[in-house]
Amino acid sequence: MKPSKLFVAAIVWLLTVVHVRAAIEIEITKGLEDARPIAVVPFLIEGTVPATDVAMVVNSDMRRSGRFRPIPLADLPARPSTVEQVALEPWRKVGVEALVIGRVKALASGEYEVTFALVDVFADTKRQVLINGELIERQGNVLLSRTAIVPADGLRRYAHRIADLVYEALTGEKGAFSTKIAYVTVERGREWPYQLWVADWDGFNAFSLVKSKHPIMSPNWSPDGRQLAYVSFEGRRSNIVVQNVYTAERKVVSNFPGINGAPAWSPDGRKLAITLSKDGNPEIYVLDLETRALTRITRHWAIDTEPEWWPDGSGLVFTSDRGGSPQIYSYDFASGKTERLTFQGNYNASAKFSSIGEQMVLVHRVNGQFHIAVMDLQSRFITPLTETQLDESPSIAPNGSMVIYAAVSRGRRVLASVSTNGRFRAILHSKDGEIRAPAWSPFLN
Incomplete structure (x- = not known):
């Protein structure tokens, strides 16, 4: 039985690029009406x-999370900068649940002293809170209070850290605002048309890690966030490269004849799952990065590709058309058995796990359109999340709250994001060039 033409066409589509602007602007298209109201007061x-x-960065992070709706600055009933200045009743009247306040003080050294607090508007009882590593008894409405000395060029990074702490205090889940994204741009006609970029999660502080005359594909972060594995076509053949994000040191780890593709790091960072066609057909292999030992996982006439590790490292999932159409399969290392996971619909591909492995996001075809969907691993039920078109290349935030992916919106090729509950959506616009293959980093702190 031959591989399906549809699957081959989809593989070709995965090699195409997506038009968006290089300077990313995020347009929220759904979700703020259901978000929790908070206030981020401009810092003194x-x-x-x-x-x-700093306050604007925190405001933007909380709004773009999809979980919170900071009220407009014009609606703030007051602008306190210390806990002592906060009168709770005016904030209760405007309906906010919590407020973030603070100040930024310039120091003679050129650094800044940043102080912030998170206040629960509806709590009055006393409680112990952790302030700069010390337990102190304060009014129970103070959920967080910290002071840090920050270099001028580190203020944006520290603002993301504040947003992480606020998000965790209000949701119980770790924030992902201090993470980064990697993506590939294509600007034809330039000396180096293909570039691999790394940026903050919101598109700021972008830098080009790799410039090439040949295509770059499939960036994938190491678990420690220090390296990227990707596919390069230098020498006019596919190679899998591992590169340090901070030193730019790089090495080719796989350059077998034929396809070398779809690298995915093991949870311990010691191995890569990859797709190779060196023996004739695309199959899944595991490469030990220290010993370079290669273990073949699949043996089938069908196309097996897009491996992804189970979060506990016990096995892999991958895309295969061995059942007649692209579906997600699971391979268990202990038993050596392969099991089909997806049965809903006739196209499911590009699976990615949430950090705790309860859900899996994937590309799912609905009524002839490719959308991002989430599958509950207990019930195996698949729920579409998006309404954009030709969705591809999903990458999930390390806290499992959001997915970034490539899509078509309003006739334009863009990046987009969606919450894993489907209630929040955003389009990420850019001004020129082409962009593809977004990859969300793990936690970096």
Whole structure:
């Protein structure tokens, strides 16, 4: 039986690129009406005004999370900068659940002292809170209070850290605002048309890690967030490269004849699952990065590709058309058995796990359209999340709350994001060039 033409066409589509702007602007298209109302008060500035507006970064992070709706600045009933200045009743009247306040003080060293607090508007009892590593008894409405000395060029990074702490305090889940994304851009006609970029999760502080005259594909982060594995076509053949994000040191780890593709790091960072066609047909292999030992996982006439590790490292999932159409299969290392996971619909591919392995996001075809969907691993039920078109290349945030992917919106090729409950959606616009293959980093702190 030959591989399906549809699956081959989909593989070709995965090699195509997506038009978006390089300077990313995020347009929220759904979800704020259901989000929790909070307030992020502009921080009091003492001395030299910094280039980074810390409170604005926190505000943007919380809004773009899809979980919170910061009220407009014009609706703030007051602008306190310390806990002592907070009168709770006006905030209760405008309906916010919590507020973030703070100040930024310029120091003679050129650094800044940043102080912030998170106040629960509806709590009055006393409680012990952790302040700079010390337990202190305060009014129970103070959920967080911290002070840090931050270099001027680190203010944006620290603002993301504040947002992480606020998000965790209000949801019980770790925030992912201090993470990064990697993506590939294509600008034809330039000396180096293909570039691999790394940026903050919101598109800021982008830098080009790799420039090439030949295509770059499938970036994938190492578990420690220090390296990227990707496919390069230098020398006019596919190679799998591992590159350090901070030193730019790189090495080719797989350059067998034929396809070398779809690298995926093991949870311990010691191995890569990859797709190779060196023996004639695309199959799944596991490569030990220290010993370079290669273990073949699949043996089938069908196309087996897009491996992804189970979060506990016990096995792999991958895409295969061995059943007649692209579906997700699971391979267990202990038993050596392969099991089909998806039965809903006739196209499911590009599976990615949430961090705790309760859900899996994938590309799912609905009424002839490719959408991002989530599958509950207990019930195996698949729920479409998106309404964009030709969705591909999903990558999930390390806290499992959001998915970034490539899509078509309003006739334009864009990046997009969606919450894993489907209640929040956003389009990520850029001004020129082409972009593809977004990859969300693990936690970096």
